[in-house]
Amino acid sequence: xxxxxxxxxxxxxxTVAGVLSRDGxxxxxxxxxxxxxxxxxxxxxEPVSKDDLMARGWPGVIVEExxxxxxxxxxxxxxxxxxxxxxxxxxxxxxxxxxLRQFASKPLASEPLRPVLGVVLSExxxxxxxxxxxxxxxxxxVAALSRFKEFAVVAPPIGSLVQDGASVQQIAxxxxxxxxxxxxxxxxxxxxxxxxxxxxxLRAQELWxxxxxxxxxxxxxxxxxxxxxxxxxxxxxxxxAEIERARRKRPDSLDAYxxxxxxxxxxxxxxxxxxxxxxxxxxxxxxxDPHFAAGLARAAWAYERKETFGAGISESERLRAxxxxxxxxxxxxxxxQVMAMSAHILILLGGERQRGLAMVHDAYAxxxxxxxxxxxxxxxxxxxxxxxxxxxxxxxxxxxxxxxLMTYEYLEGISLAHLLKGEFEHAAQWALRSIAVNAQWxxxxxxxxxxxxxxxxxxxxxxxxQRLLIMAPTHRLSHFEPIASRYASRYxxxxxxxxxxxxxx
Numbered sequence: 001x002x003x004x005x006x007x008x009x010x011x012x013x014x015t016v017a018g019v020l021s022r023d024g025x026x027x028x029x030x031x032x033x034x035x036x037x038x039x040x041x042x043x044x045x046e047p048v049s050k051d052d053l054m055a056r057g058w059p060g061v062i063v064e065e066x067x068x069x070x071x072x073x074x075x076x077x078x079x080x081x082x083x084x085x086x087x088x089x090x091x092x093x094x095x096x097x098x099x100l101r102q103f104a105s106k107p108l109a110s111e112p113l114r115p116v117l118g119v120v121l122s123e124x125x126x127x128x129x130x131x132x133x134x135x136x137x138x139x140x141x142v143a144a145l146s147r148f149k150e151f152a153v154v155a156p157p158i159g160s161l162v163q164d165g166a167s168v169q170q171i172a173x174x175x176x177x178x179x180x181x182x183x184x185x186x187x188x189x190x191x192x193x194x195x196x197x198x199x200x201x202l203r204a205q206e207l208w209x210x211x212x213x214x215x216x217x218x219x220x221x222x223x224x225x226x227x228x229x230x231x232x233x234x235x236x237x238x239x240x241a242e243i244e245r246a247r248r249k250r251p252d253s254l255d256a257y258x259x260x261x262x263x264x265x266x267x268x269x270x271x272x273x274x275x276x277x278x279x280x281x282x283x284x285x286x287x288x289d290p291h292f293a294a295g296l297a298r299a300a301w302a303y304e305r306k307e308t309f310g311a312g313i314s315e316s317e318r319l320r321a322x323x324x325x326x327x328x329x330x331x332x333x334x335x336x337q338v339m340a341m342s343a344h345i346l347i348l349l350g351g352e353r354q355r356g357l358a359m360v361h362d363a364y365a366x367x368x369x370x371x372x373x374x375x376x377x378x379x380x381x382x383x384x385x386x387x388x389x390x391x392x393x394x395x396x397x398x399x400x401x402x403x404x405l406m407t408y409e410y411l412e413g414i415s416l417a418h419l420l421k422g423e424f425e426h427a428a429q430w431a432l433r434s435i436a437v438n439a440q441w442x443x444x445x446x447x448x449x450x451x452x453x454x455x456x457x458x459x460x461x462x463x464x465x466q467r468l469l470i471m472a473p474t475h476r477l478s479h480f481e482p483i484a485s486r487y488a489s490r491y492x493x494x495x496x497x498x499x500x501x502x503x504x505x
Contacts, residue, residue: 293332
């Protein structure tokens, strides 16, 4: 049930009567203005798409987007600016709008469900001619980041917020964001430099920084390279910060999103009790919010991890995972991460190769810089699709997002692709690189043992098997038979290798 009255600044809005008042005096905003304002306030800080807003303002009527722009402009004029000097209604590029600042209502979440990232340009000691370039770079970064669904992006008009002496917290408070991406540009002759800092604004802590250098002759390629690199690095950095934020919260304050975040660090373990706990957290997450697409997809994926890397799952658990994946695909059809995870599950646990490849292709087309989408797209192709395409995508993922939480899986995926191509020396080298990053990931040891088995390096193969069995004592050749049946026939190259290496039947 939505709240009937919202108070913000000197305003009170009654959603039932559709009346906005300031200091007790009613203000004329019209029927459509009231419907749009109600939709924005009811979202409690979350972005609202243009389609949803037009459906609220013009129910059952097809109108042009310009009509929405006119109504939003009128609302902004009526509301003016908040105490921090910013409009109450912020534009979310390529998506819609959100109500910027907190307002009083009961109950009201203190912050949006998804983390919100503000992108601002800090004017540096660049010459006057470099301003257009810095603005273009920021626009490219905003466009690239706006394709991510895990966090929302707010980009105010350039120069409207970054003032001399303004602190990170002041800028973030004005924007109503949790994270801040500050960009600055400099030009010297024919050379450009752009510096980007990602900050946890609430804690005034720098999470990541990078500098990019280029020449004016490569201007457009330079803009694209910065946007791609920042998009590939910001997502993982925010993911790590969000996980730590959830860990700091008291257990009695957990909501569906926090349960989701708490499950993420457990998600990549092979320890049975921890796998069980990850599934428990994610099942509770989707019980609290059965429409939370990312939670549904991760819950399905947790079951697949137990099947592939743990002691296996029952038929009822397999069906539960498929039901979760299908629900996630329905709820999150516009979320590339959700679609990629769901496709992965439908291929691996459901054998739906063509449907899964089509879904993961659409996910990759929607956001080819996402640190989760890239490796899932690659794995799906290595397992059942275009092997060469899978290998190229893993190499690109490693280049675009070297700081991702899944780096060791990128390396393991490259190893597996070489293994299935019969390039056993390369497979062993890449497996060792993955092990150097995470020696507790069994798939890397599988690949290493299989490669050594094919190469006839018996002692090294046996050592890899022994290390694998210490981590995963239940793993046997029979463990891989049902898995192999869902993959392309080339996967038997892997199975034959671990048989040669001495994995017990």
